[in-house]
Amino acid sequence: MSEKDTLIVGIETSCDETAVAVVKNGREILSNVVSSQIESHKRFGGVVPEIASRHHVEQVTVIIEAAMTEADVTFAEVDAIAVTEGPGLVGALLVGVNAAKALAFAVDKPLIGVHHIAGHIYANHIVEELTFPLLTLVVSGGHTELVYMEEHGSYEVIGETRDDAVGEAYDKVARTIGLPYPGGPHIDRLAAEGEPVITFPRSWLEPGSYDFSFSGLKSSVINTLHNAKQRGESWTNEQIAASFQASVIEVLVGKTMGAAKEKQVKRVLLAGGVAANKGLRAALTKACEAEGLRLTIPPLKLCTDNAAMIAAAGTVKWKQGRFADDRLNGHSGLELN
Amino acid sequence: MNILAIDTSTYVMGVAILRDGIPAGEMRTHLKKNHSIRLMPAIRALFEEVDMKPAELDRIVVSEGPGSYTGVRIGVTTAKTMAWALNRPVIGVSSMEMLAQNGRYFNGVISPFYDARRGQVFTGLYRSMSNGIIRESEDRITLHDGWLKALKEQGEPVLCVSPDMEKHKELIQQELGDLAIIGTEIDALPSPLELARIGMRKDVVTTAHEFSPNYLRLAEAEAKWLEKIKDEKKR
Numbered sequence: 001m002s003e004k005d006t007l008i009v010g011i012e013t014s015c016d017e018t019a020v021a022v023v024k025n026g027r028e029i030l031s032n033v034v035s036s037q038i039e040s041h042k043r044f045g046g047v048v049p050e051i052a053s054r055h056h057v058e059q060v061t062v063i064i065e066a067a068m069t070e071a072d073v074t075f076a077e078v079d080a081i082a083v084t085e086g087p088g089l090v091g092a093l094l095v096g097v098n099a100a101k102a103l104a105f106a107v108d109k110p111l112i113g114v115h116h117i118a119g120h121i122y123a124n125h126i127v128e129e130l131t132f133p134l135l136t137l138v139v140s141g142g143h144t145e146l147v148y149m150e151e152h153g154s155y156e157v158i159g160e161t162r163d164d165a166v167g168e169a170y171d172k173v174a175r176t177i178g179l180p181y182p183g184g185p186h187i188d189r190l191a192a193e194g195e196p197v198i199t200f201p202r203s204w205l206e207p208g209s210y211d212f213s214f215s216g217l218k219s220s221v222i223n224t225l226h227n228a229k230q231r232g233e234s235w236t237n238e239q240i241a242a243s244f245q246a247s248v249i250e251v252l253v254g255k256t257m258g259a260a261k262e263k264q265v266k267r268v269l270l271a272g273g274v275a276a277n278k279g280l281r282a283a284l285t286k287a288c289e290a291e292g293l294r295l296t297i298p299p300l301k302l303c304t305d306n307a308a309m310i311a312a313a314g315t316v317k318w319k320q321g322r323f324a325d326d327r328l329n330g331h332s333g334l335e336l337n
Numbered sequence: 338m339n340i341l342a343i344d345t346s347t348y349v350m351g352v353a354i355l356r357d358g359i360p361a362g363e364m365r366t367h368l369k370k371n372h373s374i375r376l377m378p379a380i381r382a383l384f385e386e387v388d389m390k391p392a393e394l395d396r397i398v399v400s401e402g403p404g405s406y407t408g409v410r411i412g413v414t415t416a417k418t419m420a421w422a423l424n425r426p427v428i429g430v431s432s433m434e435m436l437a438q439n440g441r442y443f444n445g446v447i448s449p450f451y452d453a454r455r456g457q458v459f460t461g462l463y464r465s466m467s468n469g470i471i472r473e474s475e476d477r478i479t480l481h482d483g484w485l486k487a488l489k490e491q492g493e494p495v496l497c498v499s500p501d502m503e504k505h506k507e508l509i510q511q512e513l514g515d516l517a518i519i520g521t522e523i524d525a526l527p528s529p530l531e532l533a534r535i536g537m538r539k540d541v542v543t544t545a546h547e548f549s550p551n552y553l554r555l556a557e558a559e560a561k562w563l564e565k566i567k568d569e570k571k572r
Contacts, residue, residue, distance in 0.1 A: 091410070094414075098414040099414050325378075326378040
């Protein structure tokens, strides 16, 4: 380890994954341990906040130790502890935040608060070094945002969902057609096998807006199925999934392309758990190629919630000297700026 | 033995340090403010004040519940993470046992309690003996009126101590009558120094990984899910 290397420990507990990672120089993953609670939440058909918080408390030191052991580093070599301060489930965030504060105090290291979406964006930095200006489409179970960046650590949200996050819409539609939680991957798989024969609405909102809305689409799917059933007609799940996905992807890609043009960026990133969606990856890749834009999509392990991305985003704040103090708190609705 | 004790199981925030088993300092507030923001600054300030470093600690003691789920989690997460980082044991102490210490010189039974909503309380039954405060009946979550009726039948004076006394005072006096002894507002606050003292005497110590809160109650969603499973099995 050279003198100039930066070693950051990242901690992430904003939803149902307890994750800890050690990242060198903001880009090199030394360890990235993720303990998912999804098996526990499946029986409830979604994440139950109180249960998520309980699991985080049980797991947190186990996962910190696993990450430190795998990275084969000591706290003496670590420069700072970075932790997700929001947005997310507040009770879940509090476990990570308080663990990070206790750890920073015990091992006498500085503390850094990281925005969860900044983390998702910086997952791309681990894959390919970021260059600016750039535009990121953030898509997950809790977020749907278009974020413009002029330089490291500077974020401008130019569009966001006004109701459901895209991943939420996937899960709800999946439930409607009887698919298990979480439904996103099932819809993506079925969509690849069906034709988009039903025309669901495209929610473009007012001209020039980069905001999103998916609740109308979700209702439209439910109503269409209901009406079809009453008329004795039926569609296959593959057809429904393909039609729903076609609507979602057209809007996501269309707005991303529009924003990229207006902001005159040459670089586009895809981030968040829904970035694992094959249909979305293919459509965005095609659109970016047509416009001559460089596109980065992280591998699956860095798309879903993880702590390497938090350590990567934390490294930027470390370089800029933007530390948190002992009063750092968890915020369910933290702004990205 | 050098000990750090942490209690955030109610609105009371308590932090205490024993040096060589002797109280060196404590910080205690009774405010409706956020533990997550205030706990770590309080711990750091107290260490500075008593001129101690975390590495000098022998063990960390924390109120493990019952109490506010979020409050208990903040204390437990802080305690177990510090304990893991310093490679020291963490000792969980029942928040009821901690509160019962306030009746050390009381001749009768002690019923500490926290409000648990919908007429329920977290409580337990303790008695002061020559060798300390002994638990006579397990901590539990129960309907307060039923609990008080059972205490009344024992016919002994009962010291009721709770930071939530205001809400329950009438019921206690109604059910226990002359047997009810109600402490002052000061007796009602859990003491982190008492917590440290209990923790110092415990032989049962756990490693950080094994340690989690004792909520005394399932999460609501889990309780409902178990009900559903039970119903399905009956059919």
